[in-house]
Amino acid sequence: MVEQAIGYKLAEWFEVNQKTQFTGKILACSHTEQQWAIYFLFGRVIWASGGSHRFRRWFRLLTAHIPELAPQQLPLPDTSSSRLWEYSVLRLLLKQRKALIEPVSHLIAQSITEVTFEILQEATDIQQSDYGARRIKRLGDPIAVFRPDQCFQKAYEQWTQWRQAGLISYSPNLAPFLRYPDQLKLQLAENTYTKLATLLTGNRSLRGLASYLDMDLLALSKALLPFVNQGIISLNLFPDWVPPATTAKSVELSSESEPSDADASNRPLILGIDDSPSVCKLLEQIMSQGGYRFLSVQDSFQALPMVLKYKPDFIFLDLTMPVASGYEVCAQIRRIAAFQSIPIVILSGNDGMVDRVRAKLVGASDFLSKPFQPQEVLGVVSRYLAISATKITRSSMVGQYH
Numbered sequence: 001m002v003e004q005a006i007g008y009k010l011a012e013w014f015e016v017n018q019k020t021q022f023t024g025k026i027l028a029c030s031h032t033e034q035q036w037a038i039y040f041l042f043g044r045v046i047w048a049s050g051g052s053h054r055f056r057r058w059f060r061l062l063t064a065h066i067p068e069l070a071p072q073q074l075p076l077p078d079t080s081s082s083r084l085w086e087y088s089v090l091r092l093l094l095k096q097r098k099a100l101i102e103p104v105s106h107l108i109a110q111s112i113t114e115v116t117f118e119i120l121q122e123a124t125d126i127q128q129s130d131y132g133a134r135r136i137k138r139l140g141d142p143i144a145v146f147r148p149d150q151c152f153q154k155a156y157e158q159w160t161q162w163r164q165a166g167l168i169s170y171s172p173n174l175a176p177f178l179r180y181p182d183q184l185k186l187q188l189a190e191n192t193y194t195k196l197a198t199l200l201t202g203n204r205s206l207r208g209l210a211s212y213l214d215m216d217l218l219a220l221s222k223a224l225l226p227f228v229n230q231g232i233i234s235l236n237l238f239p240d241w242v243p244p245a246t247t248a249k250s251v252e253l254s255s256e257s258e259p260s261d262a263d264a265s266n267r268p269l270i271l272g273i274d275d276s277p278s279v280c281k282l283l284e285q286i287m288s289q290g291g292y293r294f295l296s297v298q299d300s301f302q303a304l305p306m307v308l309k310y311k312p313d314f315i316f317l318d319l320t321m322p323v324a325s326g327y328e329v330c331a332q333i334r335r336i337a338a339f340q341s342i343p344i345v346i347l348s349g350n351d352g353m354v355d356r357v358r359a360k361l362v363g364a365s366d367f368l369s370k371p372f373q374p375q376e377v378l379g380v381v382s383r384y385l386a387i388s389a390t391k392i393t394r395s396s397m398v399g400q401y402h
Helices: 002-020 054-064 087-093 101-122 135-138 148-164 183-188 190-199 206-213 217-228 248-257 277-289 300-310 324-333 353-361 375-388
Strands: 024-029 035-042 044-050 125-128 175-178 233-236 269-273 295-299 314-318 344-349 364-368
Touching: 002 024, 002 101, 002 148, 024 135, 035 101, 035 135, 044 087, 044 101, 044 148, 054 101, 054 206, 087 101, 101 148, 148 217, 175 206, 183 190, 183 295, 206 217, 217 233, 217 248, 269 277, 269 300, 277 295, 277 375, 295 300, 300 324, 300 364, 314 324, 314 375, 324 344, 324 353, 344 353, 353 364, 364 375
Parallel strands: 269 295, 269 314, 314 344, 344 364
Antiparallel strands: 024 035, 024 125, 035 044, 175 233
C-alpha cells in the first residue's frame, strides 16, 4: 500500500536526519496537490506545517494552547510567505511576552504530530531538501527541539489506531454533516441528539469538533463512524480558512519576526507567460511554495517588455495565445543576446511531435504538457537552473514542495 511505503520512507528520513544532524526539511505532497513541510535543525525537528487546513490548524492550536491571547492580538496569516511564518510569529509572541515557552512548545509539538499524521495518511511522495537551510539557521536558537524518532513514533501510533478503527479512508480534516436528522433521532437519546444536531453542520472538521468538545479525536470519530457507514452523517471536504487581505498589522508581524530577507533577490525569478489566469495562479502557488520568486504576464504583447525589465532566470511560455503565439514570443526572446541561454519551457495541451520539434526550432529548452503536476513543474525548474548554474546552488530540489 502507498501509505505503508510512505511510512517506511518517512521513518527512514527521520532516522537518517537524526544521525547526520541534518538541517533542512522533509517535503511531502499528495495526489490532490496538498503539500507539507517538516523542518529540521541539526538533526532535531523544530516545526511542521502545510496540508489542506494549514491556517485552521494554526488558529485552532493558538486558541487551544494560548487562550489568553486576545482575538485582536491574533496575527493575520501572511499567505505569501513560507510555512516558517507561523513559527516566526511564535518567536515574536515570546519576545513580546504575549505567550509563555511551555504552551508554545506544546503547540509546536502538536503541529508536528498532526502534520506527520497527515503525511502518513495522505502523502504520495516524499523528498528531502537542504534548500533553505541557511534561513532555518538564521532563525536563531530554536523555541524547542524534538527527537525525530519520538515525533515519528507518536504520529505513527495515532495513525495506526486511526487505521485499525476503520477510519483509514477519512481525513481528520473532513467535516461531519447531519444528512438525515430524523434517522439519527431514532437511534439516540434526546439530549445527545439535540447536541449533535447543533454541531454536525459541516462547519467544523473532525479535529475542530474534537477540540471544541474537548474530546479525544479518535473516540469522537469512532462514535460517529457507525452513522457515517449508514449514510446518516456524511464527512465532507472542508476548505481551509481564507484569511482577509493582509493588513498593516500582519505585515508588521511578518517583517519583525522573519529573518531579514536580504537573500530574497538571490532567489531565482520565474516568469510565467500564459493568457489563462488560472494557469498563472497555479504556477504562482507552485513556485512560491517551492521557494522561488514568480511573476506572470497574460498579454503576449507585453511578454518581451517584461523579460527585458525583470530579466527572469526561467520562463514558462504558453504555446497558444492570442496576438502572438508561444513560438513567436520564444523566437523574439532568443533574438536578444542576453537571453539566448535562459531556460524557456513551452506549456501546451497538445503533446504532439510536430509541436515539440517546432518548439525546439525556435529555441525552447523543453516542453511540458498541460495539465501538469507540481512535482513536474518544480522538477523541470530545478533541472534547468542547476544546468545553467544561476543564483543559488541547489541540492535535492527535484520534487520540492515547500
